Each structure stands twice: as structure tokens, then as C-alpha cells.
Amino acid sequence: MxxxxxxxxxxxxxxxLSEWLRTVKYLNVQRITYxxxxxxxxxxxxxxxxxxxxxxxxxxxxxxxxxxxxxxxLAFATTEKVRLILNEYFRYLVLxxxxxxxxxxxLQPVKRSAYxxxxxxEVQARTDRVIVFxxxxxEMMRDTYYKHKDDKRSVYRxxxxxxxxxxxxxxxxxxxGLLNSDIDMRNRVLRVRRSVKYIKKRVNGKPVPGRELRIxxxxxxxxxxxxxxxxxxxxxxxxxxxxxxxxxxxxLLCTKDGGFTIPDALTMRFRQxxxxxxxxxxxxxxxxxHTFATNLINGVEQQDGxxxxxxxxxxxxxxxxxxxxxxxxxxxxxxxxxxKGLTDDFEL
Numbered sequence: 368m369x370x371x372x373x374x375x376x377x378x379x380x381x382x383x384l385s386e387w388l389r390t391v392k393y394l395n396v397q398r399i400t401y402x403x404x405x406x407x408x409x410x411x412x413x414x415x416x417x418x419x420x421x422x423x424x425x426x427x428x429x430x431x432x433x434x435x436x437x438x439x440x441l442a443f444a445t446t447e448k449v450r451l452i453l454n455e456y457f458r459y460l461v462l463x464x465x466x467x468x469x470x471x472x473x474l475q476p477v478k479r480s481a482y483x484x485x486x487x488x489e490v491q492a493r494t495d496r497v498i499v500f501x502x503x504x505x506e507m508m509r510d511t512y513y514k515h516k517d518d519k520r521s522v523y524r525x526x527x528x529x530x531x532x533x534x535x536x537x538x539x540x541x542x543x544g545l546l547n548s549d550i551d552m553r554n555r556v557l558r559v560r561r562s563v564k565y566i567k568k569r570v571n572g573k574p575v576p577g578r579e580l581r582i583x584x585x586x587x588x589x590x591x592x593x594x595x596x597x598x599x600x601x602x603x604x605x606x607x608x609x610x611x612x613x614x615x616x617x618x619l620l621c622t623k624d625g626g627f628t629i630p631d632a633l634t635m636r637f638r639q640x641x642x643x644x645x646x647x648x649x650x651x652x653x654x655x656x657h658t659f660a661t662n663l664i665n666g667v668e669q670q671d672g673x674x675x676x677x678x679x680x681x682x683x684x685x686x687x688x689x690x691x692x693x694x695x696x697x698x699x700x701x702x703x704x705x706x707k708g709l710t711d712d713f714e715l
Contacts (some may be wrong), residue, residue, distance in 0.1 A: 372696070373426075377417060378420065378489065379418050379420055380416050380417050380418070380419055380420075380421060380424060381415065381433075383416035383421050384412065384417075384452075384456055387431055387456055387459060388405060388408065389572050389573075391459065392404060396451045397586070398581060399564045399566075403448075404452060405507075407448050407449060408452065409442075411436060411445070412449055412452070412453065415431075415432045415435055416428050416432050421460065421465065422466060423472075424665075425470050425710060426470040426471070426472075426473035426474050428470070428483070430474065432449070433446055433449070433477060434448060434571040436449065437482060437485060437486065440486060443479045443483055446482065447477065447479075451700055454469070457469035457470060457715065458471075463616065468578055483566055492594055497632055497657050497697070497698065498621055498651065498653075499658040499661050499700045500533075500650060500655070504644075507644045507646060508530075508646070509530070509640065510524050510644070511526075511581055512527065512529075512530065512713055516606065521636070521637065522639045523640070524636070525611070527604075527606035527607050527610075528604045528620050528633070528638075529640065530599060531603040531604060531607070532656065532659075532661065533655045533658060534599045534600040534603070535596065535659070536659035536660060536685060536686050537594070537656070538562070538586065538590075538653070538656060539653070540562035540563050540564055540586075540632045541561075541585055541590070543562075543618065543619055543620055543627055543628045543629075543630050543633060544560075544561040544582060544618070544627070545559070545620065545684055546560075546561075546615070546618055546619065547608070547614065547615045547618075547687070548603045548615040548616060549619075550604060552601060553602070555596040556593050556594065556595055557593070557594050558592070559585055559591060559594060560586065561582055562580045562585045562586065562590070563580060563627050563628070563629075563630055564583070565579075565629050565630055567579075580627055580629065582627060587687070587689065589687050589688060589689045590687035604619065606653050609703060611625070620633070633652065634651070656698070657699075657700065660686060660698040661698070661699050661700045662678065664679060664682050664694075664695075665699065665700075679691040679694055682694055686698065694698075
């Protein structure tokens with residue numbers, strides 16, 4: 368044991384973190400998550416504290432790293448990812464006996480409000496930070512789609528998929544992995560059974576040049592689910608099949624030769640589509656999923672004036688979330704317009 372501790376005292380953060388990722392995390396997380404861990408370590412952690420021996424890392428070193436990221440204007444989520452990875456790594460070292468205590472025992476978690484305030488950013492509640500499309504932006508995209516749906520240029524190719532995602536809440540990997548046989552048009556339901564990921568190529572766990580498509584299980588066990596199809600969704604499926612259809616066992620959203628679409632390609636096409644639609648600041652593809660969830664929970668006003676909405680539990684089941692807390696905290700934007708007049712009968 369003493370020899371192990373002595374040897375590890377000369378191991379740098381760069382080498383130790385790399386070994387931990389390969390031996391501990393590689394089989395415990397999905398490949399795309401592992402790629403993110405590795406990328407975060409190389410881009411941020413190793414660049415600043417990577418050459419410091421493990422035994423010499425202090426709370427001050429880590430605080431300086433987080434402060435440097437803050438000064439560079441990096442998002443809180445990126446800094447928090449670095450903190451969580453290092454915290455988990457040092458806990459592992461303590462349990463393994465390589466160090467006596469973690470430097471994180473002397474550190475408090477970074478508060479988002481303080482972090483963003485120091486960067487001059489507006490501090491917002493979590494629900495206000497959820498990115499959704501406004502009704503006006505949706506109308507702009509819809510007008511662009513119907514105006515150019517028969518246009519063969521790549522920017523408009525298979526653009527019906529955006530409205531299918533807007534009406535089903537599918538993740539981009541789930542959308543790319545959806546086969547025609549997963550769709551039951553008669554009973555108006557689709558089944559999410561797989562997901563497509565675009566990941567680094569590896570040989571014996573070590574990265575090699577290039578990337579590859581991996582078709583596998585969805586994000587979690589709860590992601591395997593049935594999703595109801597409204598009439599807009601049914602129409603978009605028909606439009607997608609009108610453009611490309613290679614059979615029941617082929618993807619609904621496919622390449623020209625019937626293969627699976629790269630998720631990153633779908634993201635880039637959506638950005639270009641928004642620009643063509645006149646949206647000044649294009650939003651991420653995942654905002655379609657947020658918009659879907661927000662509308663289901665906040666409700667949509669019907670012609671007779673009443674608000675039609677679903678329960679949080681129903682929406683969580685449709686989205687494939689394990690708990691309703693995930694749905695409420697990360698997917699639903701607060702609608703302050705519904706507060707108008709609520710206190711009229713409570714004048715003091």
C-alpha cells in the first residue's frame with residue numbers, strides 16, 4: 368500500500384484522471400457521456416492543473432481553475448461539469464487510499480447566481496432559463512416549411528422532422544433512430560426503442576482518429592416508451608415518407624441511401640433552417656423538446672376559452688423521464704402571463 372501511495376504521489380492529474388476514466392468510467396457510462404468526460408478533462412482540467420502531482424493538489428488549485436473558467440466567460444454548466452468530475456475523481460482516490468482526504472472538503476459548491484453575476488449576466492430562475500420557441504417563431508418556421516417543402520435544396524430537406532419533434536418531444540438521437548416499423552399510424556402511436564449516437568472511434572478503449580455512428584439503446588430504461596401522435600405529427604410522418612422511404616426496417620429520417628442520419632447533421636440543418644425562416648438568434652434543436660413539454664404542462668387556450676393541459680406525470684411519461692422533478696425543473700418554462708388577475712379577489 369505504501370509503495371502504491373508513493374508511486375501515485377508522482378502521478379500528475381493528467382495521467383491519473385486519464386487512467387481513472389479508462390478503468391473506472393469507461394464501462395459505467397454511455398459512450399457519448401464518456402467522450403464528454405474525456406473532452407472536458409482535456410480542454411479545461413489538464414490545460415490548467417494537469418501537470419500538478421495528485422498529492423500536491425489543494426483546494427486553492429481547484430478554486431483557481433474554476434475562477435479561471437469564470438474569467439474566460441465559460442458557462443456555469445461547463446464549470447460545474449469540471450467540478451463534478453474532479454470531485455468524483457478525488458473521492459475515488461480517497462477510497463482507494465492514494466490520498467488521505469479530498470481537497471473538495473475545503474471547498475463549497477459554486478452558486479450559479481454568484482457565478483453569473485460576476486460575469487455581468489442576468490440572474491434567472493431555472494424555469495426562466497429553459498429555452499423554448501415563441502408562437503411567433505413557430506409560425507415563421509411553419510410558413511417557411513410550407514413555402515419550401517417541395518424545394519430540393521439541403522436546407523429544406525426533410526424539414527417536416529422539426530414539426531414532428533415539436534409535436535412528440537423526441538430527442539434528436541431518438542428521432543434519428545426511429546424506424547418506419549416503430550410507427551403505428553392506425554393507432555396513432557410511435558415506439559421509442561433505440562437511439563443514434565455519433566462518437567469517437569476507439570481501439571481497446573483508446574481514441575483513434577475519426578468518429579462512428581453507434582445505434583443502441585435510448586438514454587435510459589425509462590426512455591423506451593410509447594409516444595402518442597397528434598394529427599400534425601401524422602401529417603409530418605407522411606411528408607417525410609414522401610421524400611424518402613426505403614422500407615419498414617429503414618429509418619424514417621434517413622440519408623439518400625436509406626441509412627441512419629448523423630445527429631450532428633440534423634442539428635446543423637436545423638440551424639440553417641431557422642436562419643432561412645428569419646429567426647435572428649437560432650435556438651438549439653433540443654428547444655423543440657422543451658417547447659413541447661412547456662405547452663403540454665402550461666396548457667394551450669382552446670377556442671371556447673378554457674386551457675387544455677396535461678399533468679406533469681403524463682408529460683414525464685411521454686418524454687421518458689424517470690421522475691416528474693426532471694420535467695418540472697429542466698423542461699418547462701414559467702408562464703407569468705397566466706398570473707394576471709389571480710389576486711383580484713384577494714384585495715387587502
